Amino acid sequence: MGTDASxxxxxxxxxxxxxxxxxxxxxxxxxxxxxxxxxxxxxxxxGVCAGSCPFGPHWEHSxxxxxxxxxxxxxxxxxxxxxxxxxxxxxxxxxxxxxxLPITHIMHGLANYAHRLGLAPKNQPTREFxxxxxxxxxxxxxxxxxxxxLAVYFKDGFVSGIKTAMTMQGIGxxxxxxxRLNPMEIVGGHKLKDLKGFHAIIAKASEIEDRKxxxxxx
Numbered sequence: 001m002g003t004d005a006s007x008x009x010x011x012x013x014x015x016x017x018x019x020x021x022x023x024x025x026x027x028x029x030x031x032x033x034x035x036x037x038x039x040x041x042x043x044x045x046x047g048v049c050a051g052s053c054p055f056g057p058h059w060e061h062s063x064x065x066x067x068x069x070x071x072x073x074x075x076x077x078x079x080x081x082x083x084x085x086x087x088x089x090x091x092x093x094x095x096x097x098x099x100x101l102p103i104t105h106i107m108h109g110l111a112n113y114a115h116r117l118g119l120a121p122k123n124q125p126t127r128e129f130x131x132x133x134x135x136x137x138x139x140x141x142x143x144x145x146x147x148x149x150l151a152v153y154f155k156d157g158f159v160s161g162i163k164t165a166m167t168m169q170g171i172g173x174x175x176x177x178x179x180r181l182n183p184m185e186i187v188g189g190h191k192l193k194d195l196k197g198f199h200a201i202i203a204k205a206s207e208i209e210d211r212k213x214x215x216x217x218x
Contacts (some may be wrong), residue, residue: 009070011118014215018117019075019216026075033213035109043067049093049103063093063103066110079119084111085126114152116215128155138202141192145175146185 009081013153022029050062084181113118136148154161175181210216
């Protein structure tokens with residue numbers, strides 16, 4: 001999930017194109033461009049997902065309400081919502097849904113789509129961490145735990161990073177003892193043997209996804 005100028009421009013262009021193509025038909029847009037989005041119309045508004053979610057009281061909009069809003073055409077309210085990023089993938093909603101809707105996948109799909117369009121809330125913690133995690137992974141094909149940790153700690157500046165590090169020092173020492181953090185990874189770290197092949201796979205997958213979601217003209 002990139003955040004450079006070209007990605008931002010692509011998201012803005014894709015959003016404009018989507019608005020033009022799907023004007024007054026947000027449900028069709030979700031069906032076409034969001035992972036498992038074609039299931040949204042099957043929601044019967046029973047509320048089991050909302051009642052099953054451990055984060056239920058903290059959501060602005062439960063999955064049940066999000067699906068209702070999609071069908072009501074409330075595009076901006078849905079795609080600018082913080083709600084999709086609250087999903088922790090516990091799968092309670094999917095297990096208990098009477099119609100077996102892939103609710104977790106839809107919520108993550110909506111979050112990703114909103115992010116790609118540049119409509120997701122700025123500074124949303126889950127979105128920020130997911131972006132840092134992806135960039136870390138995509139660089140070498142393996143997670144560099146030390147660099148990821150430092151990126152999370154210092155994302156709000158040096159002083160904030162030092163304070164966070166001091167607060168988390170007990171956990172950090174534990175990770176070092178368990179060999180989950182290696183100080184030498186700051187200068188390199190482990191990576192895949194066929195890194196070129198891995199990047200080719202990512203590029204192809206991104207090309208397919210971009211075409212499906214309207215982020216390319218191909």
